[in-house]
Amino acid sequence: MTLKRSVAGTNLEQAKSHNRRVVIEAIRTNGALSRAQIARLTALSSQTISNIVDELERAGLLRPEATQKGARGQPAVPYSIDPNGGYSIGLQLDHQTAVGVVTDLSGTLRSRIERRVDRPTPAEAMPSLATMTDELVRSFRFDRSRLLGVGMAMPGPFDVEGMTSVGPTALPGWQDFPVALELERLTGLPVTFENDATAAAIGERLYGVARNLNSFVYLFIGTGLGAGLFLDGHLYKGSRHNAGEIGHMIVKPDGLACFCGKHGCLERYVSLRAAYDCLEIPDPDHASPEKLDELLAAGNERLLAWADQAAAPLRQAIDVLELAFDPETVVLGGFMPLAVIELLVSRLEPLHLSVSSARTRTVPRVLIGAAGKDTSVLGAAALPIFSETNPQFDVLQKPLG
Numbered sequence: 001m002t003l004k005r006s007v008a009g010t011n012l013e014q015a016k017s018h019n020r021r022v023v024i025e026a027i028r029t030n031g032a033l034s035r036a037q038i039a040r041l042t043a044l045s046s047q048t049i050s051n052i053v054d055e056l057e058r059a060g061l062l063r064p065e066a067t068q069k070g071a072r073g074q075p076a077v078p079y080s081i082d083p084n085g086g087y088s089i090g091l092q093l094d095h096q097t098a099v100g101v102v103t104d105l106s107g108t109l110r111s112r113i114e115r116r117v118d119r120p121t122p123a124e125a126m127p128s129l130a131t132m133t134d135e136l137v138r139s140f141r142f143d144r145s146r147l148l149g150v151g152m153a154m155p156g157p158f159d160v161e162g163m164t165s166v167g168p169t170a171l172p173g174w175q176d177f178p179v180a181l182e183l184e185r186l187t188g189l190p191v192t193f194e195n196d197a198t199a200a201a202i203g204e205r206l207y208g209v210a211r212n213l214n215s216f217v218y219l220f221i222g223t224g225l226g227a228g229l230f231l232d233g234h235l236y237k238g239s240r241h242n243a244g245e246i247g248h249m250i251v252k253p254d255g256l257a258c259f260c261g262k263h264g265c266l267e268r269y270v271s272l273r274a275a276y277d278c279l280e281i282p283d284p285d286h287a288s289p290e291k292l293d294e295l296l297a298a299g300n301e302r303l304l305a306w307a308d309q310a311a312a313p314l315r316q317a318i319d320v321l322e323l324a325f326d327p328e329t330v331v332l333g334g335f336m337p338l339a340v341i342e343l344l345v346s347r348l349e350p351l352h353l354s355v356s357s358a359r360t361r362t363v364p365r366v367l368i369g370a371a372g373k374d375t376s377v378l379g380a381a382a383l384p385i386f387s388e389t390n391p392q393f394d395v396l397q398k399p400l401g
């Protein structure tokens, strides 16, 4: 018989932990709040709020701000998240770079290391990621006991026969490799591991444009393309951790051949690789997001033509995602430079008629996220913080044992 993990029960300690997370989340999404404001937002009793706020202040997670005059004269102390209450290490591995960062509890970058790599195998990458973690821990003075853990992001899909290890948008040799367990063994720190789209989605949910959203799809335009699905307050990861690998969704049945063996996959039209191919940049070393930025600034005709070609497949993908998940919005981000994403978005309207077409909506159907080269690594650093402070504490996968 196979045992399935069920929804966590609510014993007393878990309920307490849940309530602490609810309080932190209320302050994170609203800014500094007084005890009375927290009580109104969370429907917890005044006594419970007082106990939790005291406890979180003693733990260094919350700090009191300057007193505000209350409406009836009694002063109220607003509490905010103390940035120095916790630290997190983010690691990101892609085809050309390994990046490591330390952020504090507010998501502010405190330290950063970048190394050039060339489509590394696990045997090449794991020792250097462990060394990088060690260097980050030593890179500035902070209370080590407040280090929450390591979050790591890399491109998916994971462990799909025939799709994981082929073509220039996949990293070779990572199929079946237990990344999180191995990194925990090498660093002695707890490790959370996600694909880069999911990590970026969590980054947007904690600190970015999705801060107040409960259901959104994050489209990560990197070397390939993937989606992070944050639905009803939970990450949706799928049965084998590959939900959102929509780069290989067919958008043109007789379209361009893809490395996965199919034709007309979305990432053959919308990805850094698709743009590089369209521009026929001869030397792969010269193909970089920065290069696209330069070409766009120079008004390069071929880049504009690529955006024209990419708009229809992207519009179709957004249509499918809206109809399948009914999200509040679709966020576009990733390694693609901001200016190029803006160019793509300017070509998207009119979007197809879908369940998202309602006139009464308050959030636009498409938002632009924090695109740029650190999107994924800052998202990775957000993973341990999210996992420690979000009320839905069962949402991230941690390695068992």
Ligand SMILES: [Zn+2]
Pocket: 247, 248, 249, 258, 259, 260, 261, 262, 265
């Ligand atoms: Zn494909």
